[in-house]
Amino acid sequence: MGYENIRVEKRGKVGLITLDRPKALNALNAALIRELGKALDGFDADERVGCVVITGSEKAFAAGADIKEMQPHDFSSAYQNDLITPFDRVSRNRKPIIAAVAGYALGGGCELAMLCDFIIAADTAKFGQPEITLGVIPGAGGTQRLTRFVGKSKAMEMVLTGRMMDAQEAERSGLVSRIVPADNLIEEALKAADKIADFSLPVVMMAKESVDRAYETTLSEGIRFERRVFQAMFALEDQKEGMSAFTEKRTPQFRNK
Numbered sequence: 001m002g003y004e005n006i007r008v009e010k011r012g013k014v015g016l017i018t019l020d021r022p023k024a025l026n027a028l029n030a031a032l033i034r035e036l037g038k039a040l041d042g043f044d045a046d047e048r049v050g051c052v053v054i055t056g057s058e059k060a061f062a063a064g065a066d067i068k069e070m071q072p073h074d075f076s077s078a079y080q081n082d083l084i085t086p087f088d089r090v091s092r093n094r095k096p097i098i099a100a101v102a103g104y105a106l107g108g109g110c111e112l113a114m115l116c117d118f119i120i121a122a123d124t125a126k127f128g129q130p131e132i133t134l135g136v137i138p139g140a141g142g143t144q145r146l147t148r149f150v151g152k153s154k155a156m157e158m159v160l161t162g163r164m165m166d167a168q169e170a171e172r173s174g175l176v177s178r179i180v181p182a183d184n185l186i187e188e189a190l191k192a193a194d195k196i197a198d199f200s201l202p203v204v205m206m207a208k209e210s211v212d213r214a215y216e217t218t219l220s221e222g223i224r225f226e227r228r229v230f231q232a233m234f235a236l237e238d239q240k241e242g243m244s245a246f247t248e249k250r251t252p253q254f255r256n257k
């Protein structure tokens, strides 16, 4: 499939997706969201890919859902041509996804970044949920995920006023894992992704699944889940290799088994 709204490439074991609608600041229209799902399907099925990076441009990761495309909807058409459910595809990805964010990550753009497993921000990044200024509320998890990331007070202020957060505030609040200079953003995100892709893929996938459980269940159930997964890992060749390599003082060669 050819892509018109994103660029898709492989850098070694990393799948790199670049949102590419520069004239609309990477606004997320239905076609872009479809293409994003298709690209993620491809990387999830490709056993040579161990991690994915989603990025945008210097000016915008994504300035939100495409307002011009949404504007004509009434309730019935918004419901029937549901833009949001296909967006959930990002959170169902089994391999890790890093969001590399420079510039604006607003509305659906902020929600897309939060659907990824972690966010590396350029020092130019700006996060916000400005939907209230358009007469709506966030629709792809903004009121829920932002609140879990930054707490009620800050999330409430951002959702109710539309105020943006800069990269420093986003890091302080726990929304992003770290800040890097804008010029090094892709390099740093790819470096982190490469590191992940060099580990055992089933272990990486189960680590991601286990951390995600923390958002879905009670502490005691999450701990029980983690313990079973930990014990099950002793059936993997990669556990034998990882622990043997440590005792033999050599670098492990994981075979993803």
Ligand code: CO8
Binding pocket: 023, 024, 025, 027, 028, 033, 063, 064, 065, 066, 067, 068, 083, 084, 087, 104, 106, 107, 108, 109, 130, 131, 134, 137, 138, 139, 140
């Ligand atoms: N949708 C459509 N077009 C957009 C969007 C957008 N979200 N954002 C920017 N553009 C377009 C502008 O219309 C403009 O196009 P044109 O040149 O044809 O007029 C072009 O991009 C450049 O934008 P600006 O001239 O406005 O650039 P500035 O640097 O002056 O301003 C801003 C940058 C501050 C980012 C400004 O463009 C802006 O406020 N954009 C809208 C931000 C916003 O409100 N986002 C929330 C959208 S609603 C939403 O995301 C709901 C999500 C629901 C679920 C989503 C599931 C996918």
